Amino acid sequence: MDVGVLNLIIRAEEAEPVRWGPEREKAFQAMKGALASAPALGFRVLTQKLGPQRRPVASHSAQPDLVAVGNNFCVRAVTATAAAVGRSRR
Numbered sequence: 159m160d161v162g163v164l165n166l167i168i169r170a171e172e173a174e175p176v177r178w179g180p181e182r183e184k185a186f187q188a189m190k191g192a193l194a195s196a197p198a199l200g201f202r203v204l205t206q207k208l209g210p211q212r213r214p215v216a217s218h219s220a221q222p223d224l225v226a227v228g229n230n231f232c233v234r235a236v237t238a239t240a241a242a243v244g245r246s247r248r
Contacts, residue, residue, distance in 0.1 A: 203242050214243050 176182075193204070205212040216239075226237040 214239055 203214045204216040206215045207213075222234060222238060226234050229237070
């Protein structure tokens with residue numbers, strides 16, 4: 159699945175309003191369908207191809223440790239990703 163259109167949305171400057179058209183709606187629905195499909199749900203870590211390698215994008219739900227709970231959302235997301243990568247290498 160090509161997510162190039164979604165990458166454009168993510169990388170757009172915040173000052174510029176997002177113009178949501180049929181092409182972006184189609185890309186969003188394709189992404190949503192792929193993430194909700196049975197094969198995608200079976201993976202422990204969701205990855206995305208970045209250059210020659212696949213990089214982790216998200217992981218399954220797990221209880222965060224007490225230190226992570228006290229941090230802001232961004233730090234919690236990084237902590238959860240690092241923990242998922244660590245678990246996936248066991």
